[in-house]
Amino acid sequence: MALQLGDIAPDFEAETTQGPIRFHDWIGSDWAILFSHPKDFTPVCTTELGAFAKRKAEFERRGVKIIGLSVDPVTDHERWAEDIRETQGSALNFPLIGDPDRKIADTYGMIHPKAIDTLTVRSVFVIGPDKKVKLTLTYPASTGRSVNEILRVIDSLQLTAKHQVATPVDWKPGDDVIIVPSLSDDEARRRFPQGWKTLKPYLRVIALPRG
Numbered sequence: 001m002a003l004q005l006g007d008i009a010p011d012f013e014a015e016t017t018q019g020p021i022r023f024h025d026w027i028g029s030d031w032a033i034l035f036s037h038p039k040d041f042t043p044v045c046t047t048e049l050g051a052f053a054k055r056k057a058e059f060e061r062r063g064v065k066i067i068g069l070s071v072d073p074v075t076d077h078e079r080w081a082e083d084i085r086e087t088q089g090s091a092l093n094f095p096l097i098g099d100p101d102r103k104i105a106d107t108y109g110m111i112h113p114k115a116i117d118t119l120t121v122r123s124v125f126v127i128g129p130d131k132k133v134k135l136t137l138t139y140p141a142s143t144g145r146s147v148n149e150i151l152r153v154i155d156s157l158q159l160t161a162k163h164q165v166a167t168p169v170d171w172k173p174g175d176d177v178i179i180v181p182s183l184s185d186d187e188a189r190r191r192f193p194q195g196w197k198t199l200k201p202y203l204r205v206i207a208l209p210r211g
């Protein structure tokens with residue numbers, strides 16, 4: 001069965017471009033993003049890896065580690081990294097897992113045979129410090145992911161982990177949020193003494209201080 005939100009992200013040992021890792025130990029007490037690339041030396045992946053490398057500091061600021069996976073050996077990843085540096089203007093600065101036997105890709109359901117039979121699709125798993133899957137995204141091989149969107153969902157996930165709020169459509173940091181329906185008005189008053197706007201009893205909108 002496919003991995004679902006709330007499942008423990010399966011642990012594994014792997015070779016990476018930064019040496020061998022055990023996944024859960026590598027995550028430690030941080031958040032993590034694991035994302036798959038259909039194959040080495042492919043054009044869209046080259047742009048994605050360059051973009052994630054360029055913006056790594058934005059993930060670090062949020063306490064998030066980044067790790068990629070491609071179903072080729074690490075020796076190929078190392079040659080490909082040269083191309084990424086040359087064409088994207090930023091060197092690979094996070095580990096890329098080698099998964100030539102596709103064990104990890106299979107465990108995480110990254111291979112969708114009706115889309116492409118041997119390569120992975122573009123999966124994204126956001127994993128919390130408790131090692132549980134907090135968010136999954138699946139893109140076809142032909143569509144590059146959006147670093148902005150991934151940062152946005154991390155901001156939402158981290159906000160909801162800290163406060164009992166949800167984020168509305170197209171939310172971005174600083175926008176109003178929504179008090180989760182499971183919180184009664186009495187509990188909400190204790191938690192949010194500054195008050196909120198009730199548009200409907202189930203739609204309570206509140207501005208949160210940033211940070």
Ligand code: BEZ
Nearest residue numbers: 038042043044045141142
């Ligand atoms: C790419 O990464 O560019 C790619 C890989 C497989 C199919 C299409 C595009």
